[in-house]
Amino acid sequence: MRSSFDDPLQLRAVNAHVFCSRLFWLEYVAGEFVDNAHTLEGSHVHRRVDKPGGAMPAPHTPDESAENEGDDPWHTRSLWLSDDTSGLTGKLDLVDLVDEGRVMPVDTKKGKPTRDGELWEADRAQLTLQALLLKAHGYRVESIAAWYHGSRQRVVEVLTPEMETWALGHAMSARHTRSLEKPPAPLVDSPKCRGCSLNVVCLPDEVNALTGGGAHEEGEIRRVLVPDHDAVPVYVTESGTRIGLKQNMLKITPRRGSDMEPAEVGLGAMSQLNLMGGVQITTQAMQALLRRDVPVSFFSYGGFYYGRTQSATSRNVKVRIAQFKQAESPVALDIARTLIADKLYNARVFLRRHLPQGPESKRVLRKLTRIRKKAEKAESAEQLLGYEGEGARQYWSHFNALVQADDEAWAMQGRNRRPPRDPVNAMLSFGYALLVKDAQLAVEAAGLDAYLGVYHTAHHGRPSMALDLMEPFRRLIVDSAVYLMVRRGEVSPEHFVRSGQAVAMKTHARKALIAAYERRMTESVIHPLFGYAISYRRIIAVQARLLARVLTGEIEEMPNFRTR
Amino acid sequence: MTSTKVRLFIITYDITDDKRLRRVFEYLKQWGQHVQYSVFACALGPTSLATVKTELDALIHHDDDQVLFFDLGAEASRAQRAIDYLGVPFGPKQRKAIVL
Ligand code: SF4
Numbered sequence: 001m002r003s004s005f006d007d008p009l010q011l012r013a014v015n016a017h018v019f020c021s022r023l024f025w026l027e028y029v030a031g032e033f034v035d036n037a038h039t040l041e042g043s044h045v046h047r048r049v050d051k052p053g054g055a056m057p058a059p060h061t062p063d064e065s066a067e068n069e070g071d072d073p074w075h076t077r078s079l080w081l082s083d084d085t086s087g088l089t090g091k092l093d094l095v096d097l098v099d100e101g102r103v104m105p106v107d108t109k110k111g112k113p114t115r116d117g118e119l120w121e122a123d124r125a126q127l128t129l130q131a132l133l134l135k136a137h138g139y140r141v142e143s144i145a146a147w148y149h150g151s152r153q154r155v156v157e158v159l160t161p162e163m164e165t166w167a168l169g170h171a172m173s174a175r176h177t178r179s180l181e182k183p184p185a186p187l188v189d190s191p192k193c194r195g196c197s198l199n200v201v202c203l204p205d206e207v208n209a210l211t212g213g214g215a216h217e218e219g220e221i222r223r224v225l226v227p228d229h230d231a232v233p234v235y236v237t238e239s240g241t242r243i244g245l246k247q248n249m250l251k252i253t254p255r256r257g258s259d260m261e262p263a264e265v266g267l268g269a270m271s272q273l274n275l276m277g278g279v280q281i282t283t284q285a286m287q288a289l290l291r292r293d294v295p296v297s298f299f300s301y302g303g304f305y306y307g308r309t310q311s312a313t314s315r316n317v318k319v320r321i322a323q324f325k326q327a328e329s330p331v332a333l334d335i336a337r338t339l340i341a342d343k344l345y346n347a348r349v350f351l352r353r354h355l356p357q358g359p360e361s362k363r364v365l366r367k368l369t370r371i372r373k374k375a376e377k378a379e380s381a382e383q384l385l386g387y388e389g390e391g392a393r394q395y396w397s398h399f400n401a402l403v404q405a406d407d408e409a410w411a412m413q414g415r416n417r418r419p420p421r422d423p424v425n426a427m428l429s430f431g432y433a434l435l436v437k438d439a440q441l442a443v444e445a446a447g448l449d450a451y452l453g454v455y456h457t458a459h460h461g462r463p464s465m466a467l468d469l470m471e472p473f474r475r476l477i478v479d480s481a482v483y484l485m486v487r488r489g490e491v492s493p494e495h496f497v498r499s500g501q502a503v504a505m506k507t508h509a510r511k512a513l514i515a516a517y518e519r520r521m522t523e524s525v526i527h528p529l530f531g532y533a534i535s536y537r538r539i540i541a542v543q544a545r546l547l548a549r550v551l552t553g554e555i556e557e558m559p560n561f562r563t564r
Numbered sequence: 565m566t567s568t569k570v571r572l573f574i575i576t577y578d579i580t581d582d583k584r585l586r587r588v589f590e591y592l593k594q595w596g597q598h599v600q601y602s603v604f605a606c607a608l609g610p611t612s613l614a615t616v617k618t619e620l621d622a623l624i625h626h627d628d629d630q631v632l633f634f635d636l637g638a639e640a641s642r643a644q645r646a647i648d649y650l651g652v653p654f655g656p657k658q659r660k661a662i663v664l
Contacts, residue, residue: 248594268615269596522661
């Protein structure tokens with residue numbers, strides 16, 4: 001895991017280090033990698049130069065060889081070089097023979113040169129080190145060049161001894177950064193962050209705000225860099241439905257006798273696929289989904305969440321090591337306290353918004369505040385569990401009254417599950433299963449192991465960390481969706497079936513609930529700490545990343561999520 | 565600078581070979597709405613846009629074919645206003661979860 005100071009250092013990594021030492025650390029020490037627009041373009045531009053070709057002649061034997069006759073100047077592509085003395089290693093895109101045994105490394109870069117038409121610093125450092133590698137192998141190098149694909153322009157610079165010293169200095173400090181246990185602090189207000197491939201992982205402004213770096217005023221944080229989702233979730237809720245692949249589309253065929261319409265959904269336009277009950281899916285379709293990195297989650301017909309497929313997980317091993325180290329530590333308890341306190345806080349907000357004003361509502365709101373304050377000081381997970389339960393009793397009896405209003409059909413027998421015994425509980429359980437699924441996606445994208453929590457104990461097959469993360473959101477997303485559905489008459493008692501004690505939702509209720517849940521997840525809310533408006537789904541993703549940072553020690557306290 | 569917003573793109577193409585034409589059509593179908601012959605409307609964020617460009621690039625012949633991307637702006641606001649039609653109505657599809 002730990003690399004020694006002298007391990008070979010890749011030139012590409014030095015390039016990243018010159019750009020931002022934190023980027024270097026995240027990518028080369030923690031192993032984070034995110035495909036984004038920039039890296040995709042980068043690899044696209046590189047594809048053409050990556051085909052090896054042209055033998056490299058020995059040094060001091062200029063282009064007299066037969067294969068370099070005619071107008072085609074000699075060059076070689078995709079050449080790996082290492083040098084034990086300097087400990088550098090790297091791939092050279094292209095080496096041009098200038099003349100009389102002098103060669104010039106040429107690197108292909110996406111984008112354009114600097115405004116002054118020069119090499120970017122990071123590129124200059126990388127190319128200078130390439131030149132040094134070539135020199136170490138006996139070649140004469142007097143200039144370096146980059147081909148900027150964006151402006152289709154070659155920029156050549158003369159190599160000077162000052163440049164060499166400078167570039168070696170950068171290699172040195174990259175080695176130093178590599179030996180750090182924690183990543184360097186994020187850049188402050190840097191325009192680099194916007195184009196940085198790891199900004200989603202790094203969260204520069206959020207981390208700076210929480211650690212005091214960069215001294216942001218409240219509300220001054222730039223909009224979060226996590227991109228909007230352009231793709232949408234897809235849910236298939238009817239047993240017997242078959243899913244196959246046709247070109248790049250999923251072909252969804254209802255079972256015979258169903259009144260569901262057949263459908264075709266494009267792989268590119270979907271962000272996740274959720275299958276409920278006995279849905280058949282072909283291997284071809286599964287493979288295509290894995291290739292596109294679309295997670296497929298499985299639920300029972302009644303909405304029990306089984307788990308999901310995973311193609312490539314985030315590779316941040318450091319996060320997982322920290323997570324396991326911190327399990328049952330004071331840090332874990334700290335996080336748990338924040339999550340449960342936020343849960344109680346948001347429960348109170350929910351009741352405050354919906355309960356009719358009066359002495360009774362005042363009483364319960366006061367009580368919830370008191371319990372929340374106690375929870376904030378809980379000294380053990382058991383104590384916390386106690387306060388959580390106390391708060392839940394208060395909350396559920398009032399939620400019950402709210403949702404029931406004057407229609408007995410919506411009466412709850414408290415909060416019950418497995419199996420739910422009334423329609424409202426059936427909807428709540430189903431909604432929480434949807435939320436676990438999204439919380440698990442967020443937790444895993446942040447590099448955490450979903451099955452080891454900070455609060456929920458590890459039970460077989462229970463994604464404890466996802467359950468932890470979603471605590472502050474249950475009331476705001478699921479309870480609120482269920483309440484509004486009932487209030488607005490989007491479901492009615494005949495949309496449920498009772499068998500014995502258990503109550504289950506019929507197709508209409510399930511579909512309506514999923515739609516209501518999704519509306520809530522895409523709704524924009526103001527992040528109470530950072531002041532920008534983003535959807536609940538993205539907030540959960542951000543909270544998951546921040547939680548991971550608390551575990552690794554970069555941020556001291558788990559930031560709250562409390563609505564107003 | 566890359567926007568983190570989803571933008572609406574009108575993608576049109578002129579492909580000189582029938583087999584490739586078919587492939588480009590089948591490829592684009594997964595990303596959005598087929599509007600007219602050789603015209604798609606796709607709401608794409610930066611990563612998807614880069615993916616589409618990269619993957620289409622591998623499908624076409626550079627000397628004979630052409631694909632154009634027209635950026636109509638942030639999908640939610642500007643793009644809706646940028647489109648007008650005569651004849652059969654057209655409006656970009658709302659993006660929301662598909663529940664079947
Ligand atoms: S987002 Fe900014 S601070 Fe973070 S790694 Fe990238 S460039 Fe560095």
